[in-house]
Amino acid sequence: MSQVWFITGAGRGIGAHIARAALQAGHRVVATGRKLAPLREAYADVAPESIALVELDVASEAQAEQAVQTAVERFGRIDVLVNNAGYGQLGYFEEISADAIERQFATNVFGLMHVLRATLPVMRRQRAGHVFNLSSIGGALGFEGSSVYCASKFAVEGLSASVALEVARFGIKVTVVEPGFFRTDFLDNSSIRYGDRAPDGYGDAGPSRDIYEGYNHRQAGDPAKLGAALVQLAGMAAPPKQFLAGSDALAIVGEALQGRLDEMRTFADLSRSTDGVF
Ligand SMILES: NC(=O)c1ccc[n+]([C@@H]2O[C@H](COP(=O)([O-])OP(=O)(O)OC[C@H]3O[C@@H](n4cnc5c(N)ncnc54)[C@H](OP(=O)(O)O)[C@@H]3O)[C@@H](O)[C@H]2O)c1
Structure with missing residues (x-):
């Protein structure tokens, strides 16, 4: 069945690939982005009846409301919301203002x-909908030189897991997407931000910056395949709450979860020792 997809940050990167995959599957897409010109360029070849291009800087609540209203006026519903827009503020915590x-x-x-x-009121009225919130492996564990980015993605995880419980009664599903390293502009100067202060003791710009710069446009993950995976997930009656994308994500998060279980068991007696005997 044809769905209506609403995608943020759809002008490039993962968002653009998700939009392409949805269109390819015969769905209609509301492609939103901070500027209309890149959207027009990215979707110049798409039949106008399949796509709506809408200006949306997600940092503006008013624009978000307007964009959702425009989407509903145009296509009558929103079946799939992809909260994709985002960027990485990297650098050691003390470097960041x-x-x-x-x-x-x-x-x-x-x-x-x-x-x-x-978007939720639209989906509630429909009594159906699927929300994909883009997190990261940085929403599942911490990384040196990524504290602020990881904090933002941990917030996305906590929000998503809790809202999922609240809206399940309306037939709305929520899936958090945790990609590993995907080949987009994410680590490029056009997207990434590094710290703007220079605290002593961490070494020059920090080893993590060299590592991230070394990965730029060499990441193993294919965003087109991630788009296709999301289209598959959106067709499932029982999609996952958290979806790891990429072999790197599986390995890194798997190891972190195992470490957490091991640590939990090591300290279990001390954990139980705080139970009250009132
Ligand atoms: N690529 C990876 O390895 C990776 C891994 C884990 C998670 N992710 C997550 O995946 C999502 C997409 O990243 P990407 O890899 O596609 O990066 P990207 O190529 O840099 O694309 C980022 C997109 O987000 C948009 N954006 C940024 N701030 C925005 C705002 N305030 N309002 C609206 N749009 C905004 C950008 O729009 P402009 O063109 O206007 O800048 C661009 O379309 C992000 O949430 C990111 O954290 C990516």
Whole structure:
């Protein structure tokens, strides 16, 4: 059955590939982005009846509400919401200013909340819908040099897991997507941000920056295949709550989960020791 997909940050990267995969499967797409010109360029070849291009900087609550309203006026419903827009604020925690942290949360967390809050009433009325929230392996474990980005993705995880419980009664499903390293502009200067302060003792720009720069446009994950996987998930009656994308994600998160279980068992007696005997 043909679905209506609403995708944030659809001008390039994973968002654009998800949009392409949805169109390929015969669905209609509301492709949103901060600027209309790149959207027009990215979807110039798509039949106008299959696509709506809508300006949306997710950091603006008013624009999020307007974009959702435009989508409903155009296609009558929203079956699948993909909260994809986001970027990485990297660098050691002490390198990053309060302003930069607020900007990271304004997009990755509060922006996602604005779009989600605007869309849920539509899905509730339909008594159906599927929300994909883009997290990261950085939403499942911490990484050196990524504290603020990871904090934003952990927020996405906590929000998604809790909202999923609240909206299941309306037939709305929520899936958190945790990609490993995917070949997009994510680590490019056009997207990534590094710290703007220089604290002593961490070494030059930090080893993690060299590692991330070394990965740029060499990542193993294929965003087109991630798009196809999401289309498959959106067709499932019982999709996962958390979906790991890529062999790297499976290995890294699997190891972290095992480590957490091991640590939990090691300290289990001390954990139980705090039970009250009132
Ligand atoms: N690629 C990876 O390895 C990877 C791994 C884990 C998670 N992710 C997550 O996947 C999502 C997409 O990343 P990507 O790899 O596709 O990166 P990308 O190639 O840099 O694309 C990011 C997209 O997000 C948009 N965006 C950023 N801030 C926005 C805002 N305030 N409002 C609306 N759109 C905004 C960008 O729009 P502009 O063109 O206007 O800048 C762009 O379309 C992100 O949430 C990211 O955290 C990526």
